[in-house]
Amino acid sequence: MPIDVERVRQALALWDDFPVHREPRPIVLTEMGxxxxxxxxxxxxxxxxxxxxxxxxxxxxxxxxxxxxxxxxxxxxxxxxxxxxxxxxxxxxxxxxxxxxxxxxxxxxxxxxxxxxxxxxxxxxxxTWRPSGLAAVHHEEAVLADDGRTLTYRFIGTPAQYADYPDAEVFETDTAVLVKPVEVDLDGDGIRLDYAEEREVVVRLAAPLGNRVLIHTGHGPGTPTFGSPITVLTPTDRGA
Known part of the structure; x- marks a missing residue:
């Protein structure tokens, strides 16, 4: 499925006013899963x-x-x-x-x-800071490497027997980052017994993530999950 770039831009624009340089950094809440x-x-x-x-x-x-x-x-x-x-x-x-x-x-x-x-x-x-009308939702976590740029992005996608995710498109602004994995169909027959599992892609950001917010498009424009934040941890946070 082609990436809807305009939808991505709309999601990123919700975070244009995030005070990324404020010290201490504003708290961005997500739902307790x-x-x-x-x-x-x-x-x-x-x-x-x-x-x-x-x-x-x-x-x-x-x-x-x-x-x-x-x-x-x-x-x-x-x-x-x-x-x-x-x-x-x-x-x-x-x-x-x-x-x-x-x-x-x-x-x-x-x-x-x-x-x-x-x-x-x-x-x-x-x-705390959050765009008006945005809900906090539970989601999978992403892990940021020690270099501040290499991001392991985990998401719920098509099972490995049916599709691969060899790459992802990364969209960045001064305040937010959005990752869209690129799916490649493997079976071609459209018959799938399992519909979703946790997948991951590794991407390198153009600039260190820093205080910027990693977001996703949720259920699309007009929904409370559109542009919601994703938790970013370091290997230390995950006990590595």
Whole structure:
């Protein structure tokens, strides 16, 4: 399928105003995926935070109170229940540079699989950045080599028995980067029993990634995922 260059340009343009030279770099949030939450649940040291002293419901910022109230509804009936014990601590947030511990308001009732974690609203206003209307979505990670330019880009694509990805087109601006793998069909008969698996391509950027944001086109223009950020890690982040 040919690459829609105009669509790529539209996605990159969403990040034209990203303050790439600001210090410290603005936090770019992504969605906490299921795998990350599974690790969080197994981290007994992190769960120990909830054994500490709580704060009063009156202290809960009004910006996040509706979400906290909705979180505490009965799972089966939807009936409103009292808020669980609230704590203030540094909680984990998925960003485009990996999971970071940031000031948060949290609750973790015994009958819930996942905790409620809301970033401190003042921190979110001052330190985060995202194009208006853009949603955070879960995605695969990319790994940036020590040279700052070689990028291993992982994505969900056609299974290897049906297609190859020998190359990719890389689009760069001063604030963002977008990688579009080039698919080459191998079977030619159109009959596929498996439709998707994790694939990867390795590309070299024209300039070091630096503070720029790696993005993708999501579900296309007009959707909340169009231009959403992708997490970029280093080999050290992945335990290499």
């Amino acid at each position: 299921v795998a990350a939450l599974d690790r969080l649940k197994a981290d007994t040291e992190w769960r120990a935070l909830f054994d500490g002293r709580g704060v009063s419901e009156a202290e809960l910022p009004p910006e996040i109170a509706p979400d906290a109230i909705d979180y505490c509804r009965d799972v089966q009936s939807g009936a409103q229940r009292p808020l669980a014990r609230i704590i203030r601590a540094h909680g984990p947030f998925a960003t485009d540079r990996g999971v970071r511990e940031l000031p948060a308001w949290m609750m973790y009732p015994d009958d819930r699989r996942w905790p409620f974690i809301a970033m401190d609203p003042d921190l979110e206003r001052r330190m």
